[in-house]
Structures are given as C-alpha cells and as structure tokens.
Amino acid sequence: MRLFFCAPKAIPLFLLLTRGIVMSKKEVERLLTTGGENKKVKAKYNAIPSKEAFVAAAIEDGYDFTIEELDEVLKESGDDFTTFGNPPARSIWWA
Template identity: 55%
Template sequence: MLKKMRKDTSRLDIRTPRRRADVRRAMKPKEQDMSKKNVEELLIAGGADEKLRNKYDALKTKEEFVALAKGDGYEFSVQDLDDVLRESGDSFESFGNPAKRVIWWQ
C-alpha cells in the first residue's frame, strides 16, 4: 500500500500549474491585487466620465477593451476584468443603440 502511494505522488509535480486557476494562484498576491485595483479604477472613472464610458462601450470584445485600457494607463488582463465583473455581479454584455454596458460604477 505504501509503495502504491509513493508511486502515485511521484507523478505529481507541484511546480507545474495544471489549470489557469493554478497559474493565477501562483501569481504574487500584490500583482494580482494591483491588476484588480486598476480594473476597479477604470470602472469608477467610466462611471464619472461619460466620454470615457462611451469610448469603452463602443468596443466589441474584452480583448479590445483591455488593449484600450492599457493605452490609457490601466494595466490588467481579461482574466482580471472577468474576476472583478463576476465579484460585483456585472456582465460585459452590451445592449441598445448606441451600445451601452452596465459595468460602470458610480
């Protein structure tokens, strides 16, 4: 029995992340917190500034959203954006004409 346990555990390599979630956990907490803080700062700024909000509402994908945010000085990933939106109960979906999103914080 002991040999079997040793054999099973020898195949595990704890240094190699198995899933994307494992990679996020392996990231330093400070870096992860700063990225989420940047998302929150952008959502607050968009809630206060209609021009900024309209600029981001016109984008179709999250990748475009993150790229534009990076150009504006907000450094975060699509995963960080998803995490913050999920935690706040918001959705990235747009509606109406012109397109609007209900992600902005006021």
C-alpha cells in the same frame, strides 16, 4: 507576463504575486469608476466590441490588467460585459 524584481532582502514569491493580482484588480476598479463618472470614457469603452479590444484600449490609456482580471472583478461585482441598446452600452460602470 509580469516580472517582479526583488531587492536584496528575500520577499516570498506568493506575496509578490498576491500584490500583483490585487493591484491589477484595483486597476480594473479604477477604470470602472472612471467610466461611471466620465461620460466620454464610458462612451469610448462602451463602443469597443470585445474584451480583448477593451483591455488593449485600457492598457493604451495607462491601466494595467488582463482579461482574466477584468472577468474576476466583473464576476465578484455581479456585472456583465454584454452590450445592449443603440448606441451600445454596458452595465459595468461604477459611480
């Protein structure tokens, strides 16, 4: 759960929520770009078997997004989380 604290000026809740969603999607994009540019990051995340573990590892590495936000970015970009090959690989990485 994300908490939003407002300064004394009233900020409409929908603006705060929209900003939170946009910022989280940017975090997904940041990880996908980093993995596209860095072979070690890509290999680490390709070896993770589930979305739950993938997001948990991302959070440990300083990213801030949910499974739902990951799914939304992947859907919008036409990418698929499925792994293939040996060693496992995903075609989600952006360059």
